[in-house]
Amino acid sequence: MSKSITTRLIALLTLSTVSIVGLAMWLDYRLSRDELLQQLHAQSEQTVTTAIVDMENWLEGVESSTLLLGRILQQRDYSTPGLKQMLKDIVENNDDIFGSAIALNPDLFDIPLGFAHYYFRRDGILREADLALEENNYQQQRWYMDSVAAGKPIWVEPYFDVGGAKVLMTTYAVPVYRVDDAGVRSLYGVVTADVTLQELRQYLQRLQLGANGQSVLLSREGLVLSAKDDANLMRHYSEINNPEAPYWANLLQKVLVGQTISRQRQCTDIPGSCSVHMGTLNTGWPLVLMYSDNELLAPLHDHQIKTAITGLLTLLLMVLAVYFVTRRITAPLAALSAATRDISQGKLDTPLPAPKGEDEVATLIQSFKAMNHNLKTYIADLETVTASRSRLEGELAAAREIQMAMLPGGGETLAAQDIFQLWARVTPAKTVGGDLYSYQIVDGKLLLALGDVSDKGVPAALFMARAISLIQQLSGPDVPAQEAMSAVNDMLTQGNENCMFVTLFLGVLNLKNMVLSFASAGDAVPVLLRNGAVYPNTASSGPALGLASGLTFPVNTLQLQTGDRLAIYTDGIEEAFNIEGTMFGQERISTELLETVSQPVDVAGKHMFQAISDFANGAAQSDDITLMLLELTEPAENWTSEFNPKAEMPAQVAQWLQQSLESASVNRDNIGEFLLVAEEIVTNIYKYAGLAPQDSFTINLEVSDQRILLEVADRGKPFNPLTDAQQSPLGADIENAVVGGFGIHLITSMTEHQSYRRQGQENILLVEKIIKNTD
Amino acid sequence: MNLNTTVTVDEEKSLARVALAGGLNTDTAPAFEERLQQVIDAGHQLMVLDMKDLDYISSAGLRVIFKAAKQVRADGRSLAAANRKPHIDKVFEILKALPDMTVFANDQELDDYLDTMQQRTKSD
Numbered sequence: 001m002s003k004s005i006t007t008r009l010i011a012l013l014t015l016s017t018v019s020i021v022g023l024a025m026w027l028d029y030r031l032s033r034d035e036l037l038q039q040l041h042a043q044s045e046q047t048v049t050t051a052i053v054d055m056e057n058w059l060e061g062v063e064s065s066t067l068l069l070g071r072i073l074q075q076r077d078y079s080t081p082g083l084k085q086m087l088k089d090i091v092e093n094n095d096d097i098f099g100s101a102i103a104l105n106p107d108l109f110d111i112p113l114g115f116a117h118y119y120f121r122r123d124g125i126l127r128e129a130d131l132a133l134e135e136n137n138y139q140q141q142r143w144y145m146d147s148v149a150a151g152k153p154i155w156v157e158p159y160f161d162v163g164g165a166k167v168l169m170t171t172y173a174v175p176v177y178r179v180d181d182a183g184v185r186s187l188y189g190v191v192t193a194d195v196t197l198q199e200l201r202q203y204l205q206r207l208q209l210g211a212n213g214q215s216v217l218l219s220r221e222g223l224v225l226s227a228k229d230d231a232n233l234m235r236h237y238s239e240i241n242n243p244e245a246p247y248w249a250n251l252l253q254k255v256l257v258g259q260t261i262s263r264q265r266q267c268t269d270i271p272g273s274c275s276v277h278m279g280t281l282n283t284g285w286p287l288v289l290m291y292s293d294n295e296l297l298a299p300l301h302d303h304q305i306k307t308a309i310t311g312l313l314t315l316l317l318m319v320l321a322v323y324f325v326t327r328r329i330t331a332p333l334a335a336l337s338a339a340t341r342d343i344s345q346g347k348l349d350t351p352l353p354a355p356k357g358e359d360e361v362a363t364l365i366q367s368f369k370a371m372n373h374n375l376k377t378y379i380a381d382l383e384t385v386t387a388s389r390s391r392l393e394g395e396l397a398a399a400r401e402i403q404m405a406m407l408p409g410g411g412e413t414l415a416a417q418d419i420f421q422l423w424a425r426v427t428p429a430k431t432v433g434g435d436l437y438s439y440q441i442v443d444g445k446l447l448l449a450l451g452d453v454s455d456k457g458v459p460a461a462l463f464m465a466r467a468i469s470l471i472q473q474l475s476g477p478d479v480p481a482q483e484a485m486s487a488v489n490d491m492l493t494q495g496n497e498n499c500m501f502v503t504l505f506l507g508v509l510n511l512k513n514m515v516l517s518f519a520s521a522g523d524a525v526p527v528l529l530r531n532g533a534v535y536p537n538t539a540s541s542g543p544a545l546g547l548a549s550g551l552t553f554p555v556n557t558l559q560l561q562t563g564d565r566l567a568i569y570t571d572g573i574e575e576a577f578n579i580e581g582t583m584f585g586q587e588r589i590s591t592e593l594l595e596t597v598s599q600p601v602d603v604a605g606k607h608m609f610q611a612i613s614d615f616a617n618g619a620a621q622s623d624d625i626t627l628m629l630l631e632l633t634e635p636a637e638n639w640t641s642e643f644n645p646k647a648e649m650p651a652q653v654a655q656w657l658q659q660s661l662e663s664a665s666v667n668r669d670n671i672g673e674f675l676l677v678a679e680e681i682v683t684n685i686y687k688y689a690g691l692a693p694q695d696s697f698t699i700n701l702e703v704s705d706q707r708i709l710l711e712v713a714d715r716g717k718p719f720n721p722l723t724d725a726q727q728s729p730l731g732a733d734i735e736n737a738v739v740g741g742f743g744i745h746l747i748t749s750m751t752e753h754q755s756y757r758r759q760g761q762e763n764i765l766l767v768e769k770i771i772k773n774t775d
Numbered sequence: 776m777n778l779n780t781t782v783t784v785d786e787e788k789s790l791a792r793v794a795l796a797g798g799l800n801t802d803t804a805p806a807f808e809e810r811l812q813q814v815i816d817a818g819h820q821l822m823v824l825d826m827k828d829l830d831y832i833s834s835a836g837l838r839v840i841f842k843a844a845k846q847v848r849a850d851g852r853s854l855a856a857a858n859r860k861p862h863i864d865k866v867f868e869i870l871k872a873l874p875d876m877t878v879f880a881n882d883q884e885l886d887d888y889l890d891t892m893q894q895r896t897k898s899d
Contacts, residue, residue, distance in 0.1 A: 731871035743834040
């Protein structure tokens with residue numbers, strides 16, 4: 001799978017685009033995150049600032065009103081109702097003020113309890129309270145005492161207003177002084193305005209510090225004016241979150257001297273970091289703002305998630321796009337690849353994908369289609385050509401068989417008679433050739449023919465067929481060779497527009513007087529080997545046959561003797577080339593013939609062919625090769641004798657054989673072996689033929705210089721010693737050897753041919769031992 | 776055809792040398808068989824057929840030798856041949872007869888062999 005170009009493309013493209021786009025998105029995210037972070041921080045600061053400014057404005061308003069009231073009192077006297085009324089108006093018309101009180105210095109007046117009146121708003125309804133009662137008298141209240149002690153307007157530490165509104169509040173108290181005519185300053189009273197802690201808290205709540213954020217407003221002395229948890233109101237900050245008290249104390253100190261602090265620290269209640277901003281309001285109250293950075297950054301996180309999801313979707317879409325586009329483009333390539341694989345395995349009819357468009361892939365497909373088509377055409381042509389060539393070769397092979405059948409022996413022959421041995425062979429250069437040989441034994445005459453048609457191959461073969469048929473018909477025991485030659489020539493010349501011709505030797509050997517008369521056309525003359533030497537040749541020949549009719553040919557006569565060997569051959573032998581281009585040549589022929597002159601004709605002939613082949617050393621045969629060897633042999637001598645089956649018979653047979661063989665000059669070794677063979681044969685007959693002592697059997701012995709022939713005929717029961725006698729296996733060791741049964745082995749190994757036949761009532765066994773010198 | 780058999784015995788070496796002269800064929804085989812049996816019965820450890828003057832052997836003769844070889848082998852003794860003439864060799868070869876029979880090419884080999892055997896028995 002990972003080898004497919006499609007997969008690789010998709011993988012690489014996906015990887016690349018994902019990396020690139022991913023990187024881009026991440027960079028974008030980082031950059032925008034920073035921006036966003038900045039924005040968020042700025043925003044939060046802004047909100048804080050605004051809220052604080054609002055609060056400060058409000059508190060300042062409260063301060064201003066109270067100061068004004070104070071100044072009024074400083075300069076004017078009012079009656080008690082007048083004071084009350086003024087107070088009421090202030091509270092009623094000033095939503096910013098929760099409550100307001102005027103408290104006069106009791107020393108200025110005769111009333112020991114003093115005068116202090118208070119108006120406040122509760123649930124939207126204006127109420128009043130007298131603060132000069134004996135219980136919770138204003139003179140013991142902190143707001144009175146602290147402001148008087150301070151001698152200037154102050155925000156009083158928060159407290160629970162028992163005597164008045166009964167709420168947690170803090171008060172802006174302004175002591176009012178008058179200077180009398182003598183320039184003595186004396187306290188006239190204190191005017192106050194109240195702000196409930198709840199109101200403070202409401203302001204602070206506008207700060208939007210997040211679910212886990214909180215604001216803590218402290219009084220100057222560190223009491224909690226507003227906090228997340230109401231339970232902490234009015235407690236000293238050090239009582240809350242004790243472990244961290246020193247930390248806060250440290251910060252508070254700095255803040256109280258006017259510094260603003262921004263810190264980041266580990267949140268206490270929740271994981272993550274928290275930002276802490278501390279400062280003081282213009283009223284001198286430290287304000288602590290804490291919020292979780294995470295919450296602050298919640299929009300950022302949303303942003304992150306949105307970005308991530310968008311990013312992933314984008315990437316996914318891109319991957320899909322890459323996938324589909326790539327697949328689409330490379331699909332034809334994959335299809336082509338699969339199809340070509342099938343085609344390469346020989347399935348040339350595999351359909352190829354349809355080319356779409358004009359890009360390289362389409363071009364490739366088209367080229368492949370064309371190539372495939374051409375290939376099919378070529379293969380079809382090749383098949384046709386091969387088929388017709390096969391047919392031709394088949395026909396040629398059949399033609400060769402027919403041609404060979406025209407020759408005696410089918411191309412190689414060995415004829416052995418009493419006084420001669422004849423061997424001949426043709427080897428065509430191609431499947432069929434133009435050489436021929438023929439012989440016939442008729443009426444005491446041996447008719448010989450050996451010819452060579454011009455050129456080779458099919459035309460020569462056809463002409464050869466004509467020639468050999470004519471030769472076989474037109475020669476005869478009473479037809480002189482030269483006349484036969486003329487007759488054949490006339491016939492061949494007819495209808496020979498192609499001017500094929502044949503060189504021919506025709507000979508007639510008179511078997512009684514061994515006179516050979518022959519005619520030669522085209523210089524086909526025999527070579528005579530006599531007494532171990534090449535006899536000089538004085539034959540005369542006529543022109544080659546087939547070109548002109550009405551020709552006559554000179555006749556040649558040769559008186560042959562026993563022991564003579566005649567060699568007749570075509571020029572294919574002389575003109576056999578080796579790979580260097582050297583010809584076999586006449587000299588080599590003569591040498592070969594002389595070397596093998598004492599060997600039987602078939603052995604000598606085969607030797608010559610082998611010598612030519614060895615000489616050629618791999619070069620192709622350039623011409624048809626034909627050789628005929630004729631040897632005149634001594635007639636065989638013949639002896640026949642009869643024997644009776646008795647104990648002395650083997651000895652008698654041996655003696656008779658030995659005498660005969662010696663008289664025929666057979667050499668000692670051959671005699672010895674033959675005696676062994678004979679002993680085995682007659683012993684078998686003695687043992688198994690079931691003859692009665694008065695029965696007899698015949699032995700016929702024929703000896704020529706080629707071979708010894710023994711024929712034994714007996715009238716015993718049918719018995720073929722070659723198959724019916726015990727034959728023990730050879731080579732067994734002493735332990736396993738079978739005693740006896742070796743006679744047949746000896747017979748078959750010491751003779752060349754053995755044959756048996758049952759003729760009438762007789763078993764006839766014939767064995768032949770070749771005694772001519774063999775390699 | 777005639778066959779002359781001469782037997783020489785060396786008691787010390789437990790050796791019987793049987794020299795054949797002439798031809799061993801169907802005629803002469805029976806008599807030879809008898810004579811050879813006598814030698815076997817004498818109980819010698821080694822019997823050597825000296826074929827120096829043997830001109831002829833047929834399957835009948837081979838039969839006798841086969842029989843003798845088997846018989847002495849069963850006894851733990853051995854039958855060997857020596858000085859075989861070429862055409863006698865040839866017959867044995869053609870028939871692949873008794874390939875495991877010891878053959879001495881000449882007298883020297885036989886003597887060497889005997890010496891070795893003697894030393895061996897001495898060291899036993």
